[in-house]
Amino acid sequence: xxxxxxxxxxxxILIIGxxxxxxxxxxxxxxxxxINTSYGSYxxxxxxxxxxxxxxxxxxxxLMISVMTYVFxxxxxxxxxxxxxxxxxxxxxxxxxAVGLDLGHPLRAFSLIFDPNLSSMMGWMxxxxxxxxxxxxxxxxxxxxxxxxxxxxxxxxxxxxxxLGIWSIPLAFAFHGGVGGVFANVIAKPYWHGPMLxxxxxxxAFLSGGALFATVAYIWRPSQSKDEFLKMMIYLxxxxxxxxxxxxxxxxxxxxxxTFYANQGEGHLWQQILFGQYWYVFWxxxxxxxxxxPLFLLTAKSKSPGAIALAGLLIAGSFLAVRLNIVIPGMLxxxxxxxxxxxxxxxxxxxxxxxxxxxxxxFFIVAVVMAVFMIGKKILxxxxxxxxxx
Amino acid sequence: xxxxxxxxxxxxxxxxxxxxxxxxxxxxxxxxETDESRRDFLDKFTKGVFGGLxxxxxxxxxxxxxxxxxxxxxxxxxxxxxxxxxxxxxHPGEDATLRMMRDLQRALKKPIEQRHxxxxxxLRKCVGCxxxxxxxxxxxxxxxxxxxxxxxQQEIGTYPNVGHVTxxxxxxxxxxxxxxxVCPAEATWKRPDxxxxxxxxxxxxxxxxxxxxxxxxxxxxxxxxxxxxTADAPKVFLGKExxxxxxxxxxxxxxxxxxxxxxxxPIGNARKCHFxxxxxxxxxxxxxxxxxxxxxxxxxxxxxxxxxxxxxIALPNAFRLKEEVGTHPSVYYIK
Numbered sequence: 001x002x003x004x005x006x007x008x009x010x011x012x013i014l015i016i017g018x019x020x021x022x023x024x025x026x027x028x029x030x031x032x033x034x035i036n037t038s039y040g041s042y043x044x045x046x047x048x049x050x051x052x053x054x055x056x057x058x059x060x061x062x063l064m065i066s067v068m069t070y071v072f073x074x075x076x077x078x079x080x081x082x083x084x085x086x087x088x089x090x091x092x093x094x095x096x097x098a099v100g101l102d103l104g105h106p107l108r109a110f111s112l113i114f115d116p117n118l119s120s121m122m123g124w125m126x127x128x129x130x131x132x133x134x135x136x137x138x139x140x141x142x143x144x145x146x147x148x149x150x151x152x153x154x155x156x157x158x159x160x161x162x163x164l165g166i167w168s169i170p171l172a173f174a175f176h177g178g179v180g181g182v183f184a185n186v187i188a189k190p191y192w193h194g195p196m197l198x199x200x201x202x203x204x205a206f207l208s209g210g211a212l213f214a215t216v217a218y219i220w221r222p223s224q225s226k227d228e229f230l231k232m233m234i235y236l237x238x239x240x241x242x243x244x245x246x247x248x249x250x251x252x253x254x255x256x257x258x259t260f261y262a263n264q265g266e267g268h269l270w271q272q273i274l275f276g277q278y279w280y281v282f283w284x285x286x287x288x289x290x291x292x293x294p295l296f297l298l299t300a301k302s303k304s305p306g307a308i309a310l311a312g313l314l315i316a317g318s319f320l321a322v323r324l325n326i327v328i329p330g331m332l333x334x335x336x337x338x339x340x341x342x343x344x345x346x347x348x349x350x351x352x353x354x355x356x357x358x359x360x361x362x363f364f365i366v367a368v369v370m371a372v373f374m375i376g377k378k379i380l381x382x383x384x385x386x387x388x389x390x
Numbered sequence: 391x392x393x394x395x396x397x398x399x400x401x402x403x404x405x406x407x408x409x410x411x412x413x414x415x416x417x418x419x420x421x422x423e424t425d426e427s428r429r430d431f432l433d434k435f436t437k438g439v440f441g442g443l444x445x446x447x448x449x450x451x452x453x454x455x456x457x458x459x460x461x462x463x464x465x466x467x468x469x470x471x472x473x474x475x476x477x478x479x480x481h482p483g484e485d486a487t488l489r490m491m492r493d494l495q496r497a498l499k500k501p502i503e504q505r506h507x508x509x510x511x512x513l514r515k516c517v518g519c520x521x522x523x524x525x526x527x528x529x530x531x532x533x534x535x536x537x538x539x540x541x542x543q544q545e546i547g548t549y550p551n552v553g554h555v556t557x558x559x560x561x562x563x564x565x566x567x568x569x570x571x572v573c574p575a576e577a578t579w580k581r582p583d584x585x586x587x588x589x590x591x592x593x594x595x596x597x598x599x600x601x602x603x604x605x606x607x608x609x610x611x612x613x614x615x616x617x618x619x620t621a622d623a624p625k626v627f628l629g630k631e632x633x634x635x636x637x638x639x640x641x642x643x644x645x646x647x648x649x650x651x652x653x654x655x656p657i658g659n660a661r662k663c664h665f666x667x668x669x670x671x672x673x674x675x676x677x678x679x680x681x682x683x684x685x686x687x688x689x690x691x692x693x694x695x696x697x698x699x700x701x702x703i704a705l706p707n708a709f710r711l712k713e714e715v716g717t718h719p720s721v722y723y724i725k
Contacts, residue, residue, distance in 0.1 A: 103595050
């Protein structure tokens with residue numbers, strides 16, 4: 001059995017498994033709204049918002065691979081550009097479902113596409129995501145058309161793809177840096193507020209998305225020689241390693257500044273992240289599974305494509321923990337001391353652990369993301385290279 | 391004194407009786423408008439990224455970040471024609487409530503743009519009885535988990551030098567409200583009279599404003615009901631049905647009838663204190679003011695130098711919460 005077939009079977013088993021397990025959560029969301037969620041009014045954002053920034057980051061990272069293919073014309077990844085668009089679209093769809101289900105009135109959000117409040121960073125998000133989705137679809141269309149044409153027509157399409165690719169660079173910076181801005185602009189939350197968060201968001205997005213793509217390209221590689229495949233995987237491994245090191249430098253800086261004077265500023269929040277009730281989210285899920293093991297795999301002398309793919313999967317999957325450790329700690333401090341005891345209710349507390357229903361919904365969304373990718377891969381000619389001059 | 395309270399009670403009851411009929415009239419009038427070289431490429435790339443950042447910065451600088459009238463409905467800035475009612479003649483030593491009602495009548499005769507509602511809370515008088523919180527829940531039919539005016543109680547100091555502080559926390563109705571510019575749907579804005587309001591019909595329930603508020607003054611309506619999970623055994627446990635009816639009784643916030651059913655707004659919306667707009671537009675003081683057992687809460691037009699609140703705001707021991715965040719609250723405290 002080929003790697004691709006095994007991958008297909010495994011992913012479809014995961015889609016069915018996650019879908020079946022997550023479906024009751026979706027039913028609960030539609031039947032009971034937000035009642036069975038663990039977030040409340042003092043911690044208003046939870047797992048779904050964390051999942052949204054995780055998925056949109058994966059999408060931005062996958063877009064970066066497509067830019068490498070069509071704009072920078074990097075040979076190592078030239079055959080996987082279309083697949084990168086598909087990954088970006090699938091994860092974007094997942095991100096939009098996650099944020100949509102988090103809204104109190106999701107249907108009203110469509111009006112934001114045409115009529116957003118541009119003094120709100122979230123209003124900008126509506127515009128930017130719409131532009132991003134359209135750009136991705138148009139880019140994927142021309143990337144497929146490019147393989148189906150020859151001569152002058154193909155050259156023209158190449159030019160179009162370069163223009164679209166160039167346009168998508170500031171777009172990616174804007175929409176994902178903007179997501180960081182959604183948090184960084186909140187003056188009331190000192191843990192979020194600051195100029196570094198948009199940069200941290202971008203670095204994390206490129207890392208997690210690039211890492212995920214290393215796994216996807218390994219399983220569903222296009223028809224290419226063994227040498228080409230090895231070159232592609234080593235290239236993706238190098239990119240992932242460089243981004244991982246850069247991201248960890250940023251994180252080290254954050255931890256250093258946050259903990260040097262533990263009793264001042266947000267020091268106590270860092271104490272919570274590192275040594276609090278949910279210490280394992282940082283140390284085990286993020287640092288061990290998401291950083292140290294991948295670092296070992298990516299720096300190993302053997303340069304095994306399988307090891308690079310595994311490292312990518314570990315980084316991309318565990319990045320949800322990074323997102324959770326950005327979103328949740330920012331809201332753990334009461335704005336006024338004693339407010340949680342002033343009017344006691346389960347929705348008016350400063351502690352948060354996602355409910356089973358929230359996890360179910362998240363797993364269902366992941367199943368949808370994988371299903372969109374698998375169906376897209378099946379119906380779109382993303383492996384086609386006939387007629388390509390190069 | 392007894393007569394005075396009877397009089398105030400009558401006025402309040404008259405207001406309540408009038409409110410549905412008058413509010414429905416208000417409602418009728420109220421419509422919510424609602425192949426190039428790599429060097430060339432890098433050149434373009436750099437221009438693209440930095441150009442994008444500059445354009446974004448300019449747009450964001452031009453976009454209004456301060457409170458403003460909302461494009462959907464300056465209608466929610468309604469100010470219904472006020473019909474003054476007779477108050478007892480002014481006399482020395484009269485209750486502060488009567489003076490505040492006179493202040494209110496005087497303010498309501500002015501155009502909405504010329505008044506600025508302020509609340510003053512005398513912390514020396516507050517006993518932490520929660521009457522204001524409970525009456526607010528009753529007035530606005532607030533569901534479980536939604537609170538507009540909690541009273542924070544804290545012990546301060548180290549034994550044996552300890553003290554007890556009570557701090558009622560309504561919405562601060564900031565003059566620079568951080569909750570307003572963050573709303574992606576422009577569903578919240580500041581009225582010309584200083585009250586920050588929420589358009590339930592526009593709010594998408596993203597809860598960004600909840601995070602933006604430096605006072606935790608906004609809560610989300612999760613659609614919970616008080617009778618959720620209570621025993622249900624007809625003829626054995628009585629009262630659930632009647633209690634359940636309370637849950638669906640409409641509230642009249644923003645002078646509109648709001649029924650909490652079928653996931654309709656205000657379920658799924660951000661909610662907050664609005665200084666009891668429907669009451670003050672009728673010449674009645676906010677519910678928390680009239681139910682305060684220690685006369686610790688004062689309300690009126692701060693732009694009227696003759697009003698009681700204007701006098702209190704001018705006291706040297708008056709202060710506002712978290713001045714450092716630059717929100718310029720309309721609520722003052724006296725310590």
